[in-house]
Amino acid sequence: MVADWVTRLPASTGVLQPVQERGRNALASLGLPSRRQEDWRLTDLARLEGLFALALPSQPSSPQESGFADLPESPADGWRIVLDGHSDPLATVSLPAGVSVLRGAELEQALGHTLERCGCAEAWPVEFNHALATQVLALRIRGSVPALEVLVTASAASLASTRMLLLVEEKAELEVLEVIQGPAGSAHSHVLELHLGQEARVRHGLVALGGGDASLLGHLAVEQEPRSTYEFTSVAKGWQLGRLEPRVVQVDGHASTVLKGLVLTDADQQFATHTAMRFEGEDGQLDQLQKSVAAGRSHSIFNGAVQVPRAAQRTDAAQLSRNLLLSDRARVDAKPELEIVADDVRCAHGATVTQLQEDELFYLRSRGISAATAAALLLRGYCQDVVDLLPPLAQRWPITDQLLEGLNS
Incomplete structure (x- = not known):
């Protein structure tokens, strides 16, 4: 099926032509993932197969067509890019000082480097993106630049493929918020490569809101040089099939990584978060919290996989998975993995699966609050812990209300 789908794709063109051809050859050889593969063991592969029945967009999709009904104005103290994988995202954008476009040999050298470094260049979702992507938004960041907002769009009942590459140079600072909206029947394949130079700082937010029967395959590869700081906060809801894979490598250690995530699922939706963190030097730090x-x-x-080889002495890593069940028919699978070879480390992990606490509900109800309102308040507080960590640009969006809207027990 996959090989036949590959033969029906439009001819590969543009700056990503070699990448497209490699991805198509890989997909034709790989076919669909198998449940025998550990990271696909729990995935509903029938839903993944459904992606190959979707049409490819023939024209750009506007944010409004993609479900951005209440689109905030462009940030007054930042800049906005609309990424649909079809049209030039910089056609009407004036780049601020400190931002330049990667082209030619410079782009060829950088493209795919971080994917290789993170060990995911041949991952199935990445090859799927390679087979489809016709363009890449590739930017170099120098110094401290205004906050960047990226709207990732798709048309209803179509398959969109988008790709970004950000090189953040030594001592540069960047705040970026990606907002992905999935209208009915659509699917997104999104890949981001991010390289942080020495002493660089990046605060990265991802808000992914689907239309109930939409699908999302998101892949993030991050490479950190010494004394860099990377903070990633993601929130996702509304995807019939969702898969988010942040992979981070600290090169030569002495770096700090913060990963915070929140996923909400309802009806018969399935969403998988696969994170991978690898320390390749001393004195690395990780603070990870994943909520669902x-x-x-x-x-x-x-x-959540964490690798601490012998070279990564004095690593300080903490990983926690917290999961909330609102229904006795819902299901949560949490699997933290720590592979530790270094002997001078401080690493901790934990996973909990709970329901709304009866004592907290009783406390609120004893003060005249109805059962439904009390449950909503506790749920809001549970989600707000992560939402509050998104970059300030996110405050312009009604994110918490959208996350809680229509959530059924």
Whole structure:
């Protein structure tokens, strides 16, 4: 099926032509993932197969067509890019000082480097993106630049493929918020490569809101040089099939990574978060919290891998998975993995699966608050912990209200 789909794709063109051809050859050889592969063991592969029945967009999709009904104005103290994988995202954008476009040999040298460094260049979702992507938004960041907002769009009942590459140079600072909206029947394949130079700082937010039967394959590869700081906060809801894979490598250690995530599922949705963190030097730090809320008959999956080889002495890593069940029919699978070879480390991990606490509900109800309102308040507080960590640009969006809207037990 996959090989036949590859033969029906439009001819590969543009700056990504070699990448497209490699991805198509790989997909034709790989076919669909198998449940025998550990990281696909719990995935509903029938839903993944459904992506190959979607049409490819023939024209750009506007944010409004993609479900951005209440689109805030462009940030007054930042800049906005609309990424649809079809049209030039910089056609009407004036780049601020400190931002330049990667082209020619410079782009060829950088493209795919971080994917290789993170060990995911041949991952199935990445090859799928390679087979489809016709363009890449590739930017170099120098110094401190205004906050960047990226709207990632798709047309209804179509398959969109988008790709970004950000090189953040030594001592540069960047705040970036990606907002992905999935209208009915659509699917997104999104890949981001991010390289942080020495002493660089990046605060990265991802808000992914699907239309209930939309699908998302998101892949993030991050390479950190010494004394850099990377903070990534993600929130996701509304995807019939969702898969988010942040992979981070600290090159030569002495870097700090913060990963915070929140996933909400309802009805018969399935969303999987697979994170991978690798320390390749001394004195690295990781602070990771992954939360999920599962309602209806939905299925939430978390797999968090942390690798600490012998060279990564004095690593300080903490990983926690917290999961909230709103229904006795919902399902959560949490699998933290720590591979530690170094002997001078401080590493901790934990996973919890709970329901709304009866004593907290009783406390609120004893003060005249109805049962439904009390449950909503506790749920809001549970989600707000992560939402508050998104970059300030996110405050212009009604994110918490959108996350809680229509969530059923």
